[in-house]
Amino acid sequence: MQLQKIAFFILSVLALGSAILVITRRNAVHSAMWLIATLFSVGGIYLMLRAEFLFAVQIILYVGGIMVLFLFVVMLVNLDVAARQAQFSRQWLLGLVTVAVLAGELVYGLYRGHAALRLAPAGVAAATGGNTEAVGLALYQNYTLPVEIASIMLLVAMVGAVVMAKKKLE
Amino acid sequence: MIPPEYYLLLGTGLFTIGVIGVLTRRNVIVILMSIELILNAVNINLVAFSQWFKSVDGQVFAIFVITDAAAEAAVGLGLIIALFRNKETVNADEIDLLKW
Numbered sequence: 621m622q623l624q625k626i627a628f629f630i631l632s633v634l635a636l637g638s639a640i641l642v643i644t645r646r647n648a649v650h651s652a653m654w655l656i657a658t659l660f661s662v663g664g665i666y667l668m669l670r671a672e673f674l675f676a677v678q679i680i681l682y683v684g685g686i687m688v689l690f691l692f693v694v695m696l697v698n699l700d701v702a703a704r705q706a707q708f709s710r711q712w713l714l715g716l717v718t719v720a721v722l723a724g725e726l727v728y729g730l731y732r733g734h735a736a737l738r739l740a741p742a743g744v745a746a747a748t749g750g751n752t753e754a755v756g757l758a759l760y761q762n763y764t765l766p767v768e769i770a771s772i773m774l775l776v777a778m779v780g781a782v783v784m785a786k787k788k789l790e
Numbered sequence: 791m792i793p794p795e796y797y798l799l800l801g802t803g804l805f806t807i808g809v810i811g812v813l814t815r816r817n818v819i820v821i822l823m824s825i826e827l828i829l830n831a832v833n834i835n836l837v838a839f840s841q842w843f844k845s846v847d848g849q850v851f852a853i854f855v856i857t858d859a860a861a862e863a864a865v866g867l868g869l870i871i872a873l874f875r876n877k878e879t880v881n882a883d884e885i886d887l888l889k890w
Contacts (some may be wrong), residue, residue: 643807674852702881735873758846759853781867784869
């Protein structure tokens with residue numbers, strides 16, 4: 621029980637700390653590295669929540685796929701000039717005020733509403749079999765149409781990315 | 791078991807940091823990374839509720855969110871390459887063609 625809390629706090633501090641480093645580093649490659657650290661910590665949170673399949677997806681797809689894509693683009697785009705310029709836009713103060721209001725609202729809502737979470741049903745017993753099996757059954761039985769739509773969306777995104785990155789359109 | 795509001799607070803923190811990144815950074819690539827932070831915050835909330843309600847539906851939605859993130863990253867990075875080819879800049883506030 622106590623060990624779980626300690627693990628949760630360590631993972632949270634890692635996730636939040638590296639997230640802050642993501643948005644403050646001057647070099648975009650460093651930002652990408654810290655984003656990978658954040659993604660690993662969030663993967664650890666998934667493990668704590670017994671979402672093992674999602675943990676694997678997080679590592680394979682996010683860290684292995686999306687972050688490699690990011691690093692490729694960082695290398696394709698010349699960032700040396702941008703690294704020497706100002707990193708924050710002129711309206712950063714206004715942005716911070718907006719975010720402070722937003723965070724205040726979210727925390728206030730959580731503070732006022734967290735009693736409702738206590739009333740939530742404990743739910744039925746977890747399905748037998750592994751987490752991957754349960755997710756797979758839900759994906760292909762209850763969510764067949766969304767899966768197909770997601771595949772079409774990925775196809776469109778793939779074509780769109782190729783068209784966008786093409787040198788010249790014939 | 792850790793109460794769900796801990797996870798919600800963590801999600802709030804990650805979301806807030808992501809929004810700060812989107813609103814204050816100039817580098818478009820870092821802005822895209824901040825959007826990934828926001829999507830991860832949402833995923834933490836979904837999975838936390840999924841465990842709280844003992845249903846995998848939240849995890850299925852988190853998988854769809856990750857799919858979205860992959861598509862968004864591919865298109866967004868393609869846009870950045872096209873942008874850099876035409877404007878020679880990655881700063882969001884220098885892309886002001888539509889601004890009067």
